[in-house]
Amino acid sequence: MQNFDYYNPTRIVFGQDSIAQLDTLVPADAKVLVLYGGGSAERNGTLAEVEAALGGRTVRRFGGIEPNPEFDTLMEAVALIRAEKLDFLLAVGGGSVIDGTKFVAAAVDYPNDPWQILETHGAQVTRAVPMGCVLTLPATGSEMNNFSVVSRRARQAKLAFSSAHVFPRFSVLDPVKTYSLPPRQIANGAVDAFVHVMEQYLTYPANAPVQDRYAEGLLQTLIEVGPQALATPQDYDVRANLMWAATQALNGLIGAGVPQDWATHMIGHEITALYGLDHAQTLAIVLPALMNERRAAKRDKLLQYAARVWNIHSGGADERIDMAIAQTRAFFESLGVKTRFADYGVGAEAVDKVAAQLEAHGMTALGEDQAVDIATVRRILQAAL
Amino acid sequence: MQNFDYYNPTRIVFGQDSIAQLDTLVPADAKVLVLYGGGSAERNGTLAEVEAALGGRTVRRFGGIEPNPEFDTLMEAVALIRAEKLDFLLAVGGGSVIDGTKFVAAAVDYPNDPWQILETHGAQVTRAVPMGCVLTLPATGSEMNNFSVVSRRARQAKLAFSSAHVFPRFSVLDPVKTYSLPPRQIANGAVDAFVHVMEQYLTYPANAPVQDRYAEGLLQTLIEVGPQALATPQDYDVRANLMWAATQALNGLIGAGVPQDWATHMIGHEITALYGLDHAQTLAIVLPALMNERRAAKRDKLLQYAARVWNIHSGGADERIDMAIAQTRAFFESLGVKTRFADYGVGAEAVDKVAAQLEAHGMTALGEDQAVDIATVRRILQAAL
Structure with a gap:
């Protein structure tokens, strides 16, 4: 720790x-x-x-x-x-x-x-x-x-x-x-909270089992209650659990004593600034592509995430990681939050534009290890088209 | 919730x-x-x-x-x-x-x-x-x-x-x-923290998955690091995780929004007052007996505890509950904290004495449902001899 x-x-x-x-x-x-x-x-x-x-x-x-x-x-x-x-x-x-x-x-x-x-x-x-x-x-x-x-x-x-x-x-x-909120805002909120947890969790093992298990508990809860909150908007306990999970996702607790990786948010902010996409939409685009691009650096945590959050226990390591990424993407899509630039009418020019904005803002060494340079960002964006 | x-x-x-x-x-x-x-x-x-x-x-x-x-x-x-x-x-x-x-x-x-x-x-x-x-x-x-x-x-x-x-x-x-602490104090600390979590967790389902999973994460962590802390006293991460788990066990967070049952602590306090046993020793005596006595009221949570904390998935419901209680007792014993009155030289007279003290102090309706009356306390004490 x-x-x-x-x-x-x-x-x-x-x-x-x-x-x-x-x-x-x-x-x-x-x-x-x-x-x-x-x-x-x-x-x-x-x-x-x-x-x-x-x-x-x-x-x-x-x-x-x-x-x-x-x-x-x-x-x-x-x-x-x-x-x-x-x-x-x-x-x-x-x-x-x-x-x-x-x-x-x-x-x-x-x-x-x-x-x-x-x-x-x-x-x-x-x-x-x-x-x-x-x-x-x-x-x-x-x-x-x-x-x-x-x-x-x-x-x-x-x-x-x-x-x-x-x-x-x-x-x-x-x-x-929250009962009267539009479905899009509920879906965006669940995605935002989910990604907040991921950015404090999906890095490398730091021997911090309390923080890991708190994070996994929040992810599992969001996976359960996100779709329920859309299906049954007036279910009190569902909305209560979504609300408490979202608050816990970014109050400093699960990030205390562990490495963090806010690359998804940093890239996402530029996409919102350039194209006006909802904040959560940008996160849903970036995170699955980033998980795949960074699968070597995040390998141990990706395997832990696959096992503990998605109950994926069979198959080779790379296969399990693929499945965990696919499940993450499917979760976002199940909430109605699309996960590719093309879904929002944004084309391949986004790669250059977003990369240029990040460079202009000095965001050239993102990630838990500062290894997400502009070339890495470009690969992430390319994969997210 | x-x-x-x-x-x-x-x-x-x-x-x-x-x-x-x-x-x-x-x-x-x-x-x-x-x-x-x-x-x-x-x-x-x-x-x-x-x-x-x-x-x-x-x-x-x-x-x-x-x-x-x-x-x-x-x-x-x-x-x-x-x-x-x-x-x-x-x-x-x-x-x-x-x-x-x-x-x-x-x-x-x-x-x-x-x-x-x-x-x-x-x-x-x-x-x-x-x-x-x-x-x-x-x-x-x-x-x-x-x-x-x-x-x-x-x-x-x-x-x-x-x-x-x-x-x-x-x-x-x-x-x-904490490196220089006597093993008995480390063991007592792990038991105390474990029971703090249990008293905010092992009640009845309240549809509070964040709190449940936080509690389960703390229990799992204590089960892992408790014995390690005794075996390798100068392992920094082990002591760090024990310390953070114990702090998290009773800072109000996991008990927010859920029913609580402090009967084990209340009964334990009387045992310490009467016989001078360490606080954690009294908890280790009371909790397994209380879990068994209250297995009907706590049935759903006992089964959840068995599955999620001890990975017990096979056997009938009562068998799984028996195994979870046995694992709890074995965990305390593995730390060197004995779980029966006889281990501390206390005889059957404890049943009357402890019950009388609880009655004198007005502690006649303990538990998450106030159903732990003096007759129930006597059965718990009898089973713990």
Whole structure:
């Protein structure tokens, strides 16, 4: 096991009707800004439920935070908070709203141009407005970590930051709030969570059996509940287990003390930036091709994954690895998330374009061993056409 | 899944040479009391290493905290802290030292008789002196939870309390510090951690696959590394995995959203109080007998445990349950922890005595379904003779 430093102070309030607990979770004298995305939180009554729970407090609304939240939009929220001297942020939504709220929280009192927060990846953040979350979309894990990704389209930039100051104080997770989500968002969320686990698991053995088994347990759970969540959208336990698995997939726990490989996410981000594909769609394209390309470096873990997650015990080693990759691809496809560029109308030019963007962004040594250079990326992309 | 509220702000600094990080973990202007147990922390150099890392700070020592920490001893530490106006507590040791330090932390500013903290199980604790831990004995999980058990021999009492105010701010876990532990303490620690997991797992199915698989992963890991830790005491990874599994076994995570059954611990506490057996010895006596007595109520989970933890797939249901119980007993015995009263020279009179103590303490409806009444406890004890 590698040395590690694990810290996660976010309180999780989980279960049906838990939004009512906002009344005790948010300080009684707080002046609250509720941040949300499109109109669904308004339409489906979640915003009203949140505001009822906050009864008696000053509450302002800020809607319109986009998927891949936009710097300019978020700075409008910063201006509102400064103008009205609001002192508590409540994100109501999925990963984009929560990521955006983290940035807003850090930006309000930032002494310089807040864009610097992203350029320096959070290194100079020394405080943030306290924030909480009401999660409505299980996917990114942002509700229980201190990461945030923000886009600035005018500069064709999508940058990440992290800071211990932007851990949500609490996150309320009510599985019932996911019932009304479109199937595409549920499928994307299951794929995103699955790939989060894989990127902390599928590297090389580090003699960390607790972390390995936690990761395998999350993968097995996502394989079970992902299709069920699409087939029976109002099955409470299915949605609860999807939600808890997605939160656990990226809260620092399974990655503590083990090598990690975020190449799939890094390549995927460029595909989204270039072609506008959903984040999870890019992951579903990249991961199977990357698993095959990196089968030598990841051989031991691929065999462990085949055996423990997919129950593949017969055949030669390469055959078992082939089967595990095929099962992974089939899992994504079974959720309706396609796994090849061609499925999204993207042609062979993607190889050059994505490789060039990665090179431009200095992403030339990805992977757990920094061995995924641009030539390797090109082979992965070629295989994913 | 049941609704739950999960919160654990303890930072874990894990790995070889991590004690040096105390310099940044403890506030620079802190006036520190280092609390420890017997002389082993002095003899093996850990105390000196801790004090070197704290260089420049005011540091006082308080040694002599007993296994099953004693109220009167702890109140001496409280007096010292008050007299010298110390403001940070650092527990160096295992669960007893950490439990004792939590009580001290809560008692220093408690407005009434601190015994009341235990009598009211922590309900009226509103603040505590900040504390950190240097863990030297993997077993209880106290380094990453807010529970504490304190004894007061003059009143034949062993009481527990919990409070969000006594979460350690941080715990430093260096597996190397466990190399010098006596085999009996390693074996006891592995059994204690194993039973902690079982008491949050072996109840009835609650459709919580993440929690189930996390628990099974911890059990499998303890089954692997427990004997290895005894056979090769200086194998770093083995000790690291034992340590991390024991911490994970009781930090609130695997028990979130699922039923729990602490009957084994409750019965075991009375045996320790009456006969002075090690805590883990009492658990090893009680658990196999309890599993058999409660095989109807726990049937589904016993079969899941048999299959997933022990790989028992053939035979009738009752036969598989018998095999799983036998494997559990054999695991404890393989660590040198005996599983029957007779092994410790305790005779049949234990049935009456332990049952009477449980009754006197109001423990007459134990278990995940409150069905473990005194008659059931007597059958369990009888079967464990």
